[in-house]
Amino acid sequence: MFNYDRNVALMAYRAEHPQKRRPSEADLESYDQALFARLDAEITNQMAAKGIADTPFNRSMIAFFASRSKAQAAKTRVKFGVRYFESVIPVDPCP
Numbered sequence: 001m002f003n004y005d006r007n008v009a010l011m012a013y014r015a016e017h018p019q020k021r022r023p024s025e026a027d028l029e030s031y032d033q034a035l036f037a038r039l040d041a042e043i044t045n046q047m048a049a050k051g052i053a054d055t056p057f058n059r060s061m062i063a064f065f066a067s068r069s070k071a072q073a074a075k076t077r078v079k080f081g082v083r084y085f086e087s088v089i090p091v092d093p094c095p
Contacts, residue, residue, distance in 0.1 A: 003036035005060040012067040042078040
């Protein structure tokens, strides 16, 4: 069972492991678990602080963007992920 969207976890895995384009399901699930353990508490905090809706899609995309950051600290990685998420997700002009 995946914590984040399976396809998003696959994108992050492939970006981090370019030599292994077809991971086994077990490898992908393990990667998803590690990503969740490393980032999810901070994702929850920062999404709430920014007023981002807590949906599986939003959590998954922020985790993907955070996984692409070169920062070491989870807080900094997620901050990057949230900033990028906010810059690429369209905002409804007529709320």
